Amino acid sequence: MRILHTSDWHLGRSFHGASLMHEQEEAIERIVELASDQKVDLVVIAGDLYDRAIPPTDAVRLFDEALVRLHGTGAQIVAIVGNHDSPSRVAVADRVLERAGVVVRGDVSRCIQPLQFDPEDGGPPVSVFPVPYLEPSLARPVLDLLDGDSEAADSEQPRDASRQEPVIAQSAGHETQEIEKSQPAGHRRISHHDVTELATTLIRGAAAAGGPTRTVVVAHTFVDGATPTDSERDLSIGNIDRVGLDVFGGFDYVALGHLHRSQAFDGGRIAYSGSPLPYSFSEENDTKSVRIIEMNAEGRCSTDVVPLDVGLPLRTLQGRLENLLDSPEFDAAETARVRVRLTDPELPLQAMAQIQRRFPHAAVLEHVPDGRKAPGGGDVAEAVENSEHPLELALQFWADQHGREASAAQRDVLTSALQAATGEHDA
Incomplete structure (x- = not known):
């Protein structure tokens, strides 16, 4: 089975005010070309399809065109919403599209419902589990109920739909406050690791229940040890919510999105495809690419990283x-x-x-004038705290910005400006 892994299209994004729409069209043209030339069975788009929750019309039109053209290559498509996307908007027709081999998954409650393949390679079926971005406070109640339902199924107890459906509806509508009220008082903060671990545990159970299978998980998260760029939106403060690689143990391939730099872990079994275009100068030296994965009958994967070579450098x-x-x-x-x-x-x-x-x-x-010292935040803060006169502070700012002391003439101008400002203020 052959899989094309891409992510983080961010359709509708601009670069320091310049539209990237034409270059995004070029990137999609190249991805469609690769899907056709490589005879890909499945195209995976691992989240952040759009750059914002309410994307511009041109971006929506481009995504629609991309789905039509990719499907026209004969490939099936699995896409998930990322942290930039609106689940209720992006995945509005998921259940209908799935019948045509196009999955756009935004509903957390469906993360244990795979897309099934039966490749003619003599191996077991391939189960692809799309896991949309898991906002901890929204996803945890849904996953807890799925976990409870799986336990009830194991014990042959009836499923309590009256418990599940309201919470899933709240999650889809982003009613965070109402969901958080349902949590026990004094519980510790739910992390991205927690919800991802719970989701993957449920997926393992669902995969095992269906008999022998090869498993592919599609997720949008920040795994521990990965290298970010300046163009991603932080998922939390610092790195406390990074997800451990161990939560993805046992799956044959894990297609990740969120980080814009192509990188892989555990021998390539877990990987980020990276974004198709650079979205910040921190990506200046990155080669933008997609990953073509060949999965054999035993579930082992070999990967070809294919440069896209589109857009302005x-x-x-x-x-x-x-x-x-x-x-x-x-x-x-x-x-x-x-x-x-x-x-x-x-x-x-x-x-x-x-x-x-x-x-x-x-x-x-x-x-950055010749010889200028790098701004020293601590030194400047100390100067502000210790300065006894506004002129001292102004001169310190001047030196910090220009890398040298103000001349006598410049000092006179600053003095006159401060005197004028002070006089006006006193008046």
């Missing part, structure tokens, strides 16, 4: 303005999205306008 340029504008060494950056770090002692007038005449896709301008 990212480049960071550093130097004085005159050199950046004239030197041929920067010719290749003229067609790239550019971050410029100017080292001129003084920031030139209309610097960005001059830069964009040569580098039309310049997105970021930073002024």
Whole structure:
């Protein structure tokens, strides 16, 4: 069985104010081409289909076109909602689409309902379990009820639908406050690890109940040990809610989304495909790709990481303005999205306008004068606390920004400005 793993399309996203829609169209064109050329059986899209909960019309139209074209290659499709997506909007037609071989899963209560394949390779069936992004306080009550139902099934007790359906409805509607009221007082905070561990435990039970099978799990989370970029939205404060790799033990392949850098764990069994385009300058040196997984009859997987080679590259340029504008060494950056770090002692007038005449896709301008010290947050905070006069604070700020002390003339200007401001305030 052949699987194409992609994620984090973020349709509708912009890059420092510039639309990425055309490049996202190119990325999808390339993914469709690969699905067809590689004779892929299944396309997996591991969350963050859109960049925001209410996406622009063009983004919705592009996603619809992507599903139609991918399905036209003969592949079935499994997509899940990520932390940027609205489950109720994105997955509104999931149950109908599933009949056509297209799963767009947003309902947590359906995470134990797999898409089943029977490859003609002599091996057991393949069960693909789509797990939408698990917001802990919303997902835990639903998973607890699923867990209770599985226990009732094991003991041949009837399922109590009256308990389950209201909580699932609350989860789909994001009624967080109501769900949290149902939790026992004084319980410890539910983590992403907790809910993911519970979900995967339930999935193992569901897979075992169906007899011999090969298992693929699709999830959207931050696993411990993975490397983030600057373009992901934090799922929690610090790294306390990272999910341990051990919760995915026993599955043949785990297709992850959320992190935008391609990376793999446990010999490639657990992997992030990464985003199809770079969404921050921290991804400047990343190769954007998809993963083509070949699963044999025993469930062992081999992976081919295929570069997409679409969209504008990212480049960071550093130097004085005159050199950046004239030197041929920067010719290749003229067609790239550019971050410029100017080292001129003084920031030139209309610097960005001059830069964009040569580098039309310049997105970021930073002024880092030659010899400037990196901003020292602790030192500045200490100076603010210890300063006895506004002029001292202004001069400290000047030195921090320019990497040198103010000249006598500049000091006089600052003094005059402060006197004028103080006089106006007193008046």
